[in-house]
Amino acid sequence: MTSPTSRRSIPLLILLALIWLPGPAATQPLTAPQQVVEKVSDELMRVLREDRQLIERDPEYVYRLVDERFLPHVDFERVSALVLGPVWREASPAQREAFGEEFKHMLIRSYAAAVNELSEWEIQYLPMSLDPDARNAIVRTRILRRGGQPTAVDYRMVRRGERWLAYDVSIEGVSLLANYRSSFVRLARERGIDGLIADLADRNLERQGS
Template identity: 35%
Template sequence: MKRRSLVQLAAGLLATSLFAAPLAFAQSADEAPDVMIKRLSDDVLAAIRSDASVKSGDINRVMTLVDTKIMPNVNFQRMTSSAVGPAWRQATPDQRQKLQQEFKTLLVRTYSGALAQVSDEQVSMKPLRAAPGDTDVVVRSEIRGRGEPIQLEYRLEKTPQGWKIYNLNVLGVWLVETYRSQFAQEINAKGVDGLIASLSERNRANNNRKG
């Protein structure tokens, strides 16, 4: 697999792992963050390999997978609010809900095609650099396949319900910061409603290309 393709695969796994965690992960609030990420990663890879529709990039199947799973392993509101930036505080509850939905759809639609590339990739974990009492950690891992391994990092926070992901890194690029720069331009030009409209249009365009 070419390096560019593997990078896309890594991003796809990150986006999918945000939403495809089985309920089992909600039942282990005391699970260490690196152990949780390892189990989640292995489960996602296994699920993709066993589901031909997901592997083919069937967006309806991917979205069904997203919408039918409970997401105890991600603080998606924090992720969205961080990507939107200061404008989030002025957004109405309805605007916040629309921003979260459109952002989720954007992530899933953007990377769903990469899932078809999953074959014999494996996820390995790096030593966790955290003290026992830490409540905010970075878990480092990598995807190994053909070619050079791809470095993946997850930022997690500890909550009463267990560890939750709120940011992702592929090859040194943090997802939230990348989108924050893009979103800031839209908000400065057209406000929060303009950003929502822009995300909606991008999602429709992605859907048309995949169709």
């Protein structure tokens, strides 16, 4: 559904949206959305340091890790609605639920595959002000990797009750949800919503068997 280049890059880049690596100490107190980034980053770093061998030999462990530790920090219903765009409004409740399950399954396996590609880097938080009543926020960062140019990565987050959840990430201004949406909407228009769901289910079965 995407170009070969997109297929290679999307899993690792999306992983950045959910699994943030720690960086230099902040020069000012972090806001609540930034604190979510910090909390999840600490958990991932612990896992990468302590469980690297287990990650490499047991794919099911990685799937559980992504599902149980990282996806709870994502507003998955909002992600599903945004990634389907106008198709979401046309889908029945049953279709929305089925799409959400297959899409989540696809992301879990994509994230799990990307874990083994991770290497050390640092993340710099750009200064951020947040109104106490704010419902949405953008956490702007710069990813620094040895021998590479800094990469601008912006995390879009929404507040649900007292929690801040991620729902999109932009890499150098390119939204990853928009990347998925272009292919998903096209496929849904060609095959119908049920056809899109069936296509995702088939892809998930192929990955499970690989």
